Amino acid sequence: MLHILFLLSLLLSTSHASVNDFCVADLKGPDGPSGYPCKPPAKVTTHDFVYAGLAAEGSTSNIINAAVTPAFVAQFPGLNGLGLSAARLDLAPGGVIPLHTHPGASELLIVTEGLVTAGFIASDNSVYVKKLSKGQLFILPQGLLHFQLSYGKSKAVAYAVFSSSNPGLQILDFALFASNFSSSLITQTTFLDPEQVKKLKSVLGGSG
Numbered sequence: 001m002l003h004i005l006f007l008l009s010l011l012l013s014t015s016h017a018s019v020n021d022f023c024v025a026d027l028k029g030p031d032g033p034s035g036y037p038c039k040p041p042a043k044v045t046t047h048d049f050v051y052a053g054l055a056a057e058g059s060t061s062n063i064i065n066a067a068v069t070p071a072f073v074a075q076f077p078g079l080n081g082l083g084l085s086a087a088r089l090d091l092a093p094g095g096v097i098p099l100h101t102h103p104g105a106s107e108l109l110i111v112t113e114g115l116v117t118a119g120f121i122a123s124d125n126s127v128y129v130k131k132l133s134k135g136q137l138f139i140l141p142q143g144l145l146h147f148q149l150s151y152g153k154s155k156a157v158a159y160a161v162f163s164s165s166n167p168g169l170q171i172l173d174f175a176l177f178a179s180n181f182s183s184s185l186i187t188q189t190t191f192l193d194p195e196q197v198k199k200l201k202s203v204l205g206g207s208g
């Protein structure tokens with residue numbers, strides 16, 4: 001009898017657990033530090049836990065010969081609050097994802113095709129670089145500047161898994177030369193030659 005009561009109480013105490021299992025994002029709500037508000041659980045379907053956006057190859061016909069296709073919470077609302085997201089990297093031969101950081105997440109890089117050099121610069125300025133091939137994984141710790149590039153003669157594909165549903169992405173060259181950060185301040189704060197700053201700004205579309 002006691003056993004049955006115990007089992008019953010266990011059943012009752014867990015029967016409401018599903019409301020806390022997930023919080024599919026209502027993207028119309030505000031995106032706060034703890035994520036988006038939840039879509040009403042009654043409206044959640046299997047579809048909310050599936051994302052097919054990384055199946056297609058990203059276009060590498062651009063200045064970096066590469067593409068990053070994100071599956072962050074904004075694209076895949078089911079990730080909201082789970083501390084998890086992903087991205088697909090497509091690199092044409094010579095393609096590069098320029099130095100960048102994800103302020104909100106560590107990254108686990110998984111090479112699935114071709115040859116990829118990945119590396120990061122630690123806070124003490126130690127540099128860790130590795131040439132990777134299919135099946136190899138590399139860790140890019142949270143917030144640190146890092147890069148990926150294709151070093152083979154054919155295209156490369158890698159997937160990244162992030163420890164946040166909203167890792168953020170700040171590309172160093174774009175922050176400097178595709179923004180309205182004034183040329184004189186860039187020169188003063190980076191020690192780069194004014195001519196180089198001007199050249200990169202005209203290529204990347206910066207102003208100021």
Ligand SMILES: *[C@@H]1O[C@H](CO)[C@@H](O)[C@H](O)[C@H]1NC(C)=O
Nearest residue numbers: 179180181182183185207208
């Ligand atoms: C750059 O542009 C943003 C908005 O686009 C503006 O808020 C900011 O004040 C601008 N900064 C400078 C230095 O002009």
